[in-house]
Ligand code: ATP
């Protein structure tokens with residue numbers, strides 16, 4: 001029995017989570033779900049965006065599904081707190097083409113592995129006389145573990161190439177260390193081709209020849225930027241899933257936020273959340289079930305059953321129900 005914590009959160013987070021659970025429920029999974037609160041509504045109720053009780057539940061779970069939360073300036077970010085508390089050092093962003101979602105390319109299947117704990121995001125900024133300075137923190141330990149994750153992921157998923165992205169010609173020390181550690185780790189994976197690219201070149205290649213990439217591993221800020229660029233290649237926010245992974249824990253969430261503008265209308269695209277559940281299933285070694293959901297999703301999209309953001313006219317609930325029906329149909333044939 002696996003314990004799954006479910007944090008629907010705010011706005012469309014709640015709607016896409018309900019949709020995703022409806023789909024998951026069609027599979028005979030040995031999951032026990034536990035609901036927990038976080039986000040802005042939670043803050044209004046308890047004066048805390050991420051209560052101790054939620055952190056405790058997540059720490060005790062096998063995996064966590066996270067919808068989306070509204071982060072109001074001045075309130076603590078729930079997801080950043082969780083990433084830190086659980087030392088979730090990997091941000092995983094698969095980039096895969098789906099039928100009928102208006103992506104710029106078809107046939108894409110690569111993944112961006114972004115380091116999630118250091119770089120310019122450590123918040124070491126200070127004002128100087130005339131301006132300000134931000135410090136970039138890069139450690140060998142963090143570089144090594146993110147690169148090792150990338151190569152292991154390549155092996156697990158049947159990828160044959162891993163590309164490191166950096167700017168070591170300018171950031172000689174910090175990115176120099178990243179590149180060095182990357183090639184040190186690569187030596188343990190002789191079956192995988194290791195190569196490296198400057199980030200500016202990669203920004204261009206993602207548009208010019210994105211089919212050439214399989215696993216891309218990079219530091220925090222470059223990963224942040226490139227993964228949004230990559231999401232646009234395959235249809236944008238409504239269809240982009242992600243995972244935050246540590247040594248033991250994983251939190252699986254759509255890339256989009258709580259989108260208050262469209263909340264409560266039952267028009268949010270549940271695809272990103274549903275694909276996030278497939279990442280969770282793979283993480284829990286349930287590959288077969290993950291593949292079944294992907295198949296059911298693709299069939300549904302091909303039929304034109306989709307939400308308005310990708311040119312459809314169906315509601316969140318109708319899309320989820322259609323995927324569920326498809327899943328029930330195909331799971332008995334597999
Ligand atoms: P937050 O402050 O929580 O990030 P936001 O308004 O910035 O909220 P995002 O999720 O970042 O919301 O999305 C920006 C816009 O993209 C939304 O207003 C919405 O139009 C669109 N969008 C995002 N996710 C979805 C989705 N799942 N389905 C449909 N449209 C979406």
Ligand code: MG
Nearest residue numbers: 256257258259
């Ligand atoms: Mg946003």
